[in-house]
Amino acid sequence: MKTTRDFTSRDVQRGAVAMILAGGQGSRLSVLSEARAKPAVPFAGRYRIIDFTLSNAMHAGLPYVGILTQYRPYSLMDHLSDVHSWGYGGRGRTAAVLPPYRGQTDASWYEGTADAVYQNLGFLRRFQCETTLVLSGDHIYRMDYGRFLAYHLEKDADLTIACQAVPWEEASRFGVMKRDDHGQIVDFQEKPKHEPISNMASLGIYAFRASTLEKRLVEDAARKDSQHDFGNDIIPRMIREDRVFCYEFQGYWRDVGTVASYWDANMEALDPASGLDLAAWDVRTNVQAHATESHRPLRISPNGGIRNSLVSNGCVIDGDVEHSVLSPGVIVRPGARLRDSVVLNGCVIGEGAVVENAILDKRAIIGPGVRIGVGEDAPNRNLPHLLNTGLTVIGKEARVPKGLRVGRNCLVRSYAPESAFAGKDLPSGETVG
Numbered sequence: 001m002k003t004t005r006d007f008t009s010r011d012v013q014r015g016a017v018a019m020i021l022a023g024g025q026g027s028r029l030s031v032l033s034e035a036r037a038k039p040a041v042p043f044a045g046r047y048r049i050i051d052f053t054l055s056n057a058m059h060a061g062l063p064y065v066g067i068l069t070q071y072r073p074y075s076l077m078d079h080l081s082d083v084h085s086w087g088y089g090g091r092g093r094t095a096a097v098l099p100p101y102r103g104q105t106d107a108s109w110y111e112g113t114a115d116a117v118y119q120n121l122g123f124l125r126r127f128q129c130e131t132t133l134v135l136s137g138d139h140i141y142r143m144d145y146g147r148f149l150a151y152h153l154e155k156d157a158d159l160t161i162a163c164q165a166v167p168w169e170e171a172s173r174f175g176v177m178k179r180d181d182h183g184q185i186v187d188f189q190e191k192p193k194h195e196p197i198s199n200m201a202s203l204g205i206y207a208f209r210a211s212t213l214e215k216r217l218v219e220d221a222a223r224k225d226s227q228h229d230f231g232n233d234i235i236p237r238m239i240r241e242d243r244v245f246c247y248e249f250q251g252y253w254r255d256v257g258t259v260a261s262y263w264d265a266n267m268e269a270l271d272p273a274s275g276l277d278l279a280a281w282d283v284r285t286n287v288q289a290h291a292t293e294s295h296r297p298l299r300i301s302p303n304g305g306i307r308n309s310l311v312s313n314g315c316v317i318d319g320d321v322e323h324s325v326l327s328p329g330v331i332v333r334p335g336a337r338l339r340d341s342v343v344l345n346g347c348v349i350g351e352g353a354v355v356e357n358a359i360l361d362k363r364a365i366i367g368p369g370v371r372i373g374v375g376e377d378a379p380n381r382n383l384p385h386l387l388n389t390g391l392t393v394i395g396k397e398a399r400v401p402k403g404l405r406v407g408r409n410c411l412v413r414s415y416a417p418e419s420a421f422a423g424k425d426l427p428s429g430e431t432v433g
Contacts, residue, residue, distance in 0.1 A: 016149055017129040018062050019117050020053055021204075022137035023070025023110060028258045030386050031395035031414050032361060037069065039137035040076035041262070042344050042362075044269040044278060045312040045327050048079050049256065050137040051285045054095075057135075058086045058284060060145035064127045065095040067137065068116045070109060073099065085286040098123060112228035118217040124210065132213050134230065136204035140265050141253035142281040143205065151247050152207040155183065158242035159212070159235070162205035162249045173255070174201035175231045179246045188239050190231035200246065203253055206230065212242055252276050260389045263359060266325045266342045270308055296329075303334060319349065333368070350402070360394045361414065367402035375407035378429040387411060387429075395433065 022039040032041050039050035050067075057065050065088065069076055080097055088095035098120050100110050110116035117124075117134060124132060131149060143162070152160040166174060176196045178187040189197050216234055220226050226233045238244050252275030256262040268274035287295075296314040300306065304317035311321065314329040319336030327344045333351040341355050346363040349355055353366050356373035366372070372392055380387035387393065387409040394400065395414030406412075406426045413433030420432050 015129055016062055016131040016133055016145075016207075017064040017066070017124060017127045017210075018057050018133040018135055018145075019066045019068060019120065019124070020050070020057075020135045020137045021113055021116060022050055022067050022076060023073070023116065024136075024138050028386055029256075029262060030259055030383065030393055030411060032259070032262070032359070032393070034414060035072060035396065036075045037071050037073055038257070040073075040079060041256075042327055043140065043256070043262075044266060045310045045325050046287070047278075047283060047285045048076075049140065050076065050079070051283055052140050052142070052281075053135050053137050054086045055281070055283045056141075056143050056145060058088075059282070060149075062133070062145065063093050064129070066098045066120055066123050067095065068098050068110070068120065070100055070116070073097075079286050082286050082288055085288075086284050096123065112226075112233075113230045114217060114220055114226075114234045115228035117213075118221050118228070121214060121217065124214070130210055132208045132210045134206040134208065134213075138257070139204065139253060139255055140276065141203075142251060142283075143249060143253075148205070148247055148249075149207055152245070155245045156243065157207070157245045158209045159238050159244045160207040160247050161185065161235070161244065162203045163200050163246045164203055164249050164253055166199055166201045168196070168199045171196040171199045171201060173257075175235070176201050177246060183245045183247075185239050185244045185246050188236055190229075190236075200248075202231070202235075203249060205249075207247075212238075216242075259359065259386055259391055259393060263342060263389075263391055267323070267340070269310060269325065270323060301334075304332070327362075339373075357390050357408065358392045358394060361396040361398075363397045364394045364412075365397075365399045366394070367400055367404065367418075369403040370400050370406065371404075372400075372406040372410075373408060374405055375428045377408050378427075380409045380411055380431065381429045382431045383411065398433065 024038045041049050043049050083089045083095040175190045176198050177185045177200050178198050179185050254265045256265050268276045299316045301318045305320045307322045309321050309324045311326045312328040315326050316331045318334040319332040321338045324338050324341045329346040330343050331348045335352040336349040337354045339356040341358045343360045344362045347360045349366045350368035352368055353370040358372050377390050390408045392410040394412045398412045398416040399418045401418040407428030409429050410426055411431045416433030
């Protein structure tokens with residue numbers, strides 16, 4: 001049996017293929033994921049969420065990657081159109097987009113995460129690798145997959161699950177597990193509704209013995225009562241019948257599945273001490289897929305100012321930007337102030353406008369003199385479970401009229417015109433569009 005010391009990068013290259021699950025809807029991200037898959041949501045200015053998993057695969061030297069798409073895949077597929085950005089596409093290095101597909105005459109939606117991999121067993125068999133990594137494409141993290149695979153081989157495991165302790169109050173959002181003194185998992189709950197058995201949470205990062213994975217997927221596909229899901233079906237069965245181990249990961253990892261967690265992670269990108277260090281991680285992205293504004297230089301006027309912010313190419317700063325993240329092509333007009341906000345491609349902040357604690361989707365137009373983020377901190381009346389931390393979300397290409405006061409926890413839906421607003425105030429907790 002190999003030890004961690006014996007396991008080399010060449011073993012990684014020869015022995016592992018990665019399957020990235022990138023078809024998630026991300027419904028808790030509200031309007032940010034209405035028209036795009038969650039892995040395609042922009043992050044930290046110039047990136048997409050999936051860039052982090054793909055960059056990890058690139059740094060580990062994994063030569064074969066399958067990217068499984070489903071929900072609204074158009075912007076994601078456009079982003080993945082040039083896989084050379086992550087070092088793929090050359091000789092012996094393959095990254096393929098795999099939409100739902102069974103054969104020449106039989107195609108269907110993926111019925112679950114396990115079914116997605118099952119439908120692509122032909123892709124896995126093509127490479128005859130001993131180990132299959134199954135990865136989520138919608139998390140922000142930097143992991144050395146080589147160390148993870150070394151632990152998996154050292155334990156002679158059929159399945160190894162990367163895990164991390166989370167606050168007890170958040171355990172119900174994850175699959176949680178118990179392990180023995182040797183690291184073998186002895187019990188597992190998928191998103192427990194009541195008392196969780198532990199706060200050791202699955203990170204959605206799996207290493208399978210390829211032969212065992214294929215066997216379990218084929219068995220599961222034949223079961224009529226299965227949800228064909230790794231967390232609900234495959235993992236519990238393997239814990240009962242196979243060797244399943246927990247790999248405790250100590251680094252930065254975030255599930256940006258809610259509006260609040262997405263905003264939090266963007267803010268953490270402003271502080272490398274948080275553990276999210278974009279420069280040190282060497283995250284790659286497809287810059288060619290961005291609109292033309294990403295190829296223009298950033299311009300800051302004599303009256304413009306930027307403090308502790310990430311500001312991308314093509315932005316024009318004539319106002320004041322503080323503790324915010326700006327994607328390419330954002331325009332901040334004279335006298336405008338932007339604080340504690342995430343602003344995606346091509347947005348315009350009008351003259352004298354004040355935007356605080358907000359997320360603006362692509363090409364939103366904020367009129368002159370608008371104030372966003374004022375008033376009481378009342379939860380959103382329609383979506384209190386999504387908007388309850390004071391953040392206001394402005395949807396794609398929405399137009400907020402001149403002089404409007406917008407409260408906290410408000411939602412302006414995508415493409416909302418100026419005529420959708422009544423009066424001069426949008427109270428906290430209200431929705432427009």
